[in-house]
Amino acid sequence: MTLAVNALTLNRGNAAVLRGVSADLEPGQITAIVGPNGAGKSSLLMALAGLLEPETGTVTLDGRNIADIPLRARARAIGYLPQGADIAWDVAVEALAALGRMPHGDARREPVDAAIAALDLDALRRRPVSQLSGGERARVLLARVLAGEPRWILADEPLAALDLAHQVNLAGHLKACADAGTGVVIVLHDLALAMNYADRVIVLDAGKLSADAPPDQALSSENIERVWGVKTRWATLLPEPEGMKADSKRNPGQQALVTFGPV
Amino acid sequence: MMRASLVFAALLAVLLPLSLLAGRVWIDPANIEDFGPNAALILMELRLPRAVLAIVVGAGLGAAGAAMQGYLRNPLADPGLFGIAPMAALGAVASFWFGMTWSLPVFALAGAGLAMALLALIAGRTSSGAGGGLALFTLAGLMIASLAGALTALAITMAPNAFALSQIVLWLNGALTDRSWNEVWIAAPLTFAGIAVLLAAARSLDALTLGEDAARSMGINPRRLLFLLVVGVGLSVGAGVAVAGIIGFVGLIVPHLVRPLTNRMPSSLIVPSALAGACLVLAADSAVRVLPLVTELRLGIALSLIGAPFFLWLLIRMRRGQL
Numbered sequence: 001m002t003l004a005v006n007a008l009t010l011n012r013g014n015a016a017v018l019r020g021v022s023a024d025l026e027p028g029q030i031t032a033i034v035g036p037n038g039a040g041k042s043s044l045l046m047a048l049a050g051l052l053e054p055e056t057g058t059v060t061l062d063g064r065n066i067a068d069i070p071l072r073a074r075a076r077a078i079g080y081l082p083q084g085a086d087i088a089w090d091v092a093v094e095a096l097a098a099l100g101r102m103p104h105g106d107a108r109r110e111p112v113d114a115a116i117a118a119l120d121l122d123a124l125r126r127r128p129v130s131q132l133s134g135g136e137r138a139r140v141l142l143a144r145v146l147a148g149e150p151r152w153i154l155a156d157e158p159l160a161a162l163d164l165a166h167q168v169n170l171a172g173h174l175k176a177c178a179d180a181g182t183g184v185v186i187v188l189h190d191l192a193l194a195m196n197y198a199d200r201v202i203v204l205d206a207g208k209l210s211a212d213a214p215p216d217q218a219l220s221s222e223n224i225e226r227v228w229g230v231k232t233r234w235a236t237l238l239p240e241p242e243g244m245k246a247d248s249k250r251n252p253g254q255q256a257l258v259t260f261g262p263v
Numbered sequence: 264m265m266r267a268s269l270v271f272a273a274l275l276a277v278l279l280p281l282s283l284l285a286g287r288v289w290i291d292p293a294n295i296e297d298f299g300p301n302a303a304l305i306l307m308e309l310r311l312p313r314a315v316l317a318i319v320v321g322a323g324l325g326a327a328g329a330a331m332q333g334y335l336r337n338p339l340a341d342p343g344l345f346g347i348a349p350m351a352a353l354g355a356v357a358s359f360w361f362g363m364t365w366s367l368p369v370f371a372l373a374g375a376g377l378a379m380a381l382l383a384l385i386a387g388r389t390s391s392g393a394g395g396g397l398a399l400f401t402l403a404g405l406m407i408a409s410l411a412g413a414l415t416a417l418a419i420t421m422a423p424n425a426f427a428l429s430q431i432v433l434w435l436n437g438a439l440t441d442r443s444w445n446e447v448w449i450a451a452p453l454t455f456a457g458i459a460v461l462l463a464a465a466r467s468l469d470a471l472t473l474g475e476d477a478a479r480s481m482g483i484n485p486r487r488l489l490f491l492l493v494v495g496v497g498l499s500v501g502a503g504v505a506v507a508g509i510i511g512f513v514g515l516i517v518p519h520l521v522r523p524l525t526n527r528m529p530s531s532l533i534v535p536s537a538l539a540g541a542c543l544v545l546a547a548d549s550a551v552r553v554l555p556l557v558t559e560l561r562l563g564i565a566l567s568l569i570g571a572p573f574f575l576w577l578l579i580r581m582r583r584g585q586l
Binding site: 051075080081086087088090092095096099102128141144148 | 336337466469470471472473474476477479480481482483484526527528529
């Protein structure tokens, strides 16, 4: 039940975007991929989804080379959410989420309904996507992935451009998926979100694996300085607000990243 | 999809008998005996094949337009973008040029086939799996279209005689005048085969709603989809051009008429767009027959006269973000 990359090297055009990256990903966890712009985060995610062909090295799902898995079977196992909300036609929420059943070739209602309910979209079922806010749109796109009941969710910046409430909400949904045994791999820019939500963090720097560890180790101040060139400290914000306990499942830590400017 | 299909099927059921009665000679169904044996002849050998051909050509253009807009994820796409119709037209022009008009449909179909082969060759080189193949492929189709256009213009300027010249120019403005059952037997099987191929691609087009990468992650094989599109559009549009010449705007307009009656997914547009395309061409062809002009208005010109203002209106609406 693992998704793994072994000595992955990837070119886009003539430029090498990933160089010798290896990692075994575990189901039931949130793995965050972080790194500066152009580090190869999205490329790694696409390679994991089988959408980019490696120059050398392999991507394997349960020990099987992903290139050898039939497209439909791969699509049933791996749900991929690309960056940004690019929806060509003004379809209704329900119809869009139902696209998630395509890899299964069925039109089962229950998984679609469950995904819509999980993302609090019941009231918006019949609304066309042009009339949704950015946050609602992001939830619908994630609902499409959830409706396919994949064993792996690979999402590229699913929390970007969301307001605080929606960020916390969507991150909570992803956490719930991971707790239910799904492997969740997300590309993140916000290091504090990675610190607080991920079980494991992969740091990429110029196409190379720079760190692969639990968040407090991978995102140590030393690593951040080395990779991003910014001096930072993690601060634990306490006390908790009155009557609110730190929710170990939904929001395990309350770490804030304090920056002190470039090195 | 069901609702839209029913609406346009019902409309077609009304239009077809009207179209059979309409023309220079109006046939009054109550007093059909007054026309003597000519009425049956006019109906069965002139008007019925022409009406059936209008339905076939319109259905092919409508379905191809819906599929192309879905494939290119763009409401302004038109089946002509792939260069298939211009190549088919070039083939037909060649038959005039060589004075072999008796084999015009064969020449036109050969043109369409050549365009499809070229597209398939280019597709094999561009859709290697990485993104951006679609844009490259569309540009390649546009280049085929403009090459065919240039060669057609060359054929016109270097026409061997005035007769061939007038024939070419007239034919390029598509029409359904003086068509017989022969044309129906050529176009109908190819067109319906093309529509069937497009229907096989329909669900994959839905996946493209979320973009090329998302569609591939959903198990869509972009190369297979592209081949289905090229073959489906090639057959349905190529057959139409072979029997009727260039009839523009139908493929562009029809999906817009259909979309509000559906859930807007590309797959739900193909069948109703075929029916709506049939309605549009049948209605337009009946209208040009009864317009009191010295010579019959060419169908291609009539549809462009309707189509261009509609397209402008569409652009303005798009600017207002109402699509």
